[in-house]
Amino acid sequence: MIEIEFGMEDVVRTRFALSPLWEVVASVRVLKGADEQGLHRAWVEQVRPRLAAADADLSPLLDLVPVPPRPPWAGYVPGFLCPPPTTPLPSLAVELATVRATPPALLRTKADVPPARMAALRADPAGELGRISDAIEAYWELALAPYWSRILTLLENDIRYRAGRLVAGGARQLFADLDPQVAWAGGTLQLEHRTARGSRPLDGRGLLLVPSAFVWPRVFSVLNEPWQPSLRYPPRGVGTLWESRPVPVSDALAGVVGRSRATLLAELAAPASTTALARRTGLTPGGVSQHLTLLRTAGLVSAHRAGRQVLYARTRAGAALVAAAGSG
Numbered sequence: 001m002i003e004i005e006f007g008m009e010d011v012v013r014t015r016f017a018l019s020p021l022w023e024v025v026a027s028v029r030v031l032k033g034a035d036e037q038g039l040h041r042a043w044v045e046q047v048r049p050r051l052a053a054a055d056a057d058l059s060p061l062l063d064l065v066p067v068p069p070r071p072p073w074a075g076y077v078p079g080f081l082c083p084p085p086t087t088p089l090p091s092l093a094v095e096l097a098t099v100r101a102t103p104p105a106l107l108r109t110k111a112d113v114p115p116a117r118m119a120a121l122r123a124d125p126a127g128e129l130g131r132i133s134d135a136i137e138a139y140w141e142l143a144l145a146p147y148w149s150r151i152l153t154l155l156e157n158d159i160r161y162r163a164g165r166l167v168a169g170g171a172r173q174l175f176a177d178l179d180p181q182v183a184w185a186g187g188t189l190q191l192e193h194r195t196a197r198g199s200r201p202l203d204g205r206g207l208l209l210v211p212s213a214f215v216w217p218r219v220f221s222v223l224n225e226p227w228q229p230s231l232r233y234p235p236r237g238v239g240t241l242w243e244s245r246p247v248p249v250s251d252a253l254a255g256v257v258g259r260s261r262a263t264l265l266a267e268l269a270a271p272a273s274t275t276a277l278a279r280r281t282g283l284t285p286g287g288v289s290q291h292l293t294l295l296r297t298a299g300l301v302s303a304h305r306a307g308r309q310v311l312y313a314r315t316r317a318g319a320a321l322v323a324a325a326g327s328g
Contacts, residue, residue, distance in 0.1 A: 300317055
């Protein structure tokens with residue numbers, strides 16, 4: 001059991017943030033076996049063959065994320081690979097800039113990383129950090145970018161809920177249902193941990209709370225210098241993340257953008273290729289391509305290359321339009 005000690009200044013400085021970079025690291029852990037319950041099976045089944053077929057060297061990233069230990073406690077992840085974000089919603093590019101600028105003194109870890117990889121980091125920090133960042137960008141485009149709108153909606157909804165809890169009942173209510181491994185008691189946050197023990201004073205730095213789609217059923221903690229103390233926890237509703245629900249085509253939306261484009265927006269609740277969309281909608285591949293081009297121009301759809309195919313996904317604006325039309 002770890003006891004995280006709060007002072008008055010720590011309560012004031014406790015905040016939320018999201019981290020695309022952490023989702024990269026946590027999702028690699030899932031691909032390596034940290035999903036015993038199969039929560040992310042649908043995502044894994046789509047992404048694993050895509051990564052295998054990709055013409056990209058992902059080893060600088062994959063080497064730094066160890067195979068999850070058994071029994072299933074969290075294990076270690078190199079801190080320099082995923083430092084806690086300093087702003088509420090940084091872009092992946094901003095977080096990678098931090099990685100590229102990591103001081104050589106911080107290139108150390110207790111994680112089970114191949115010695116050759118750590119030796120390469122120590123021998124050429126700038127070059128190796130650049131290669132790691134390039135691998136992260138390639139992985140992101142293949143594995144997470146097509147799904148980011150869906151993931152981001154889940155994470156932002158959790159933060160809105162938590163903020164309401166904090167306003168309604170302070171820190172006690174905020175932490176009351178954060179996770180079964182976390183409990184608030186008399187100015188101390190108690191965190192269940194299989195190997196670590198003792199008190200961890202925050203010393204006025206506050207606590208950073210980062211909801212993460214890929215950590216369930218665990219809570220990851222960062223409590224050592226030089227990073228801000230952080231908890232990465234599963235958001236509410238994570239079990240529904242990959243559910244495939246039929247989305248009816250709204251007559252109201254069809255009246256604005258046309259029936260075919262409204263149908264494509266409805267079908268893009270999950271990323272799909274032109275061929276798949278043509279098969280599901282009955283439109284010709286050429287027609288689908290033409291409509292998707294118009295939707296991309298309007299900022300309602302994004303495209304991401306995945307190996308030899310291009311996957312399309314609704315943007316946040318597209319998802320909001322579909323939701324608004326459906327509720328109307």
